[in-house]
Amino acid sequence: MNSPEIKQFIHKNSNLFWYIPEDKKEDISQELLVETILNYGDMNAILQLFHLLGIKEVAKIFFDSITISNRRKGNYQELTINYFKLVFRKYAH
Numbered sequence: 001m002n003s004p005e006i007k008q009f010i011h012k013n014s015n016l017f018w019y020i021p022e023d024k025k026e027d028i029s030q031e032l033l034v035e036t037i038l039n040y041g042d043m044n045a046i047l048q049l050f051h052l053l054g055i056k057e058v059a060k061i062f063f064d065s066i067t068i069s070n071r072r073k074g075n076y077q078e079l080t081i082n083y084f085k086l087v088f089r090k091y092a093h
Contacts, residue, residue, distance in 0.1 A: 002026060005052055006033070016040050034061045039080050059084075059092035 002010070007026045010017065016036050017025050030053065037049045038058075050058055062084055066073040073081070 002028075002030075003052075009048060009052055013037065013041060013045050016045075030057075031061055031065055034058055035065060035075055038062065038084055039075075039077055055088070055092045059088035062088060 010025050010028065010033065013036075014022075014025060017028065020028065034049065034053070037045050041049070053061075066076060066081060
């Protein structure tokens with residue numbers, strides 16, 4: 001269950017989750033939230049995500065996701081993977 005702050009954040013960035021029915025958006029997983037915001041969010045959304053979850057938690061979710069399988073890794077754009085590997089290695093470890 002997502003916190004009220006995360007639900008508000010999802011609602012604010014609702015257009016990024018266009019493929020999810022409105023009544024299901026507030027209950028998306030943190031993995032899907034991180035994946036969508038890192039892939040398609042603007043810098044303000046990314047910084048707010050770091051504030052809400054913490055950069056270390058976002059980094060953990062990101063690295064877990066790209067190392068589980070090639071299919072899950074394929075959910076991220078290659079430029080996104082490269083960029084956030086560099087960011088998280090510098091600021092989250």
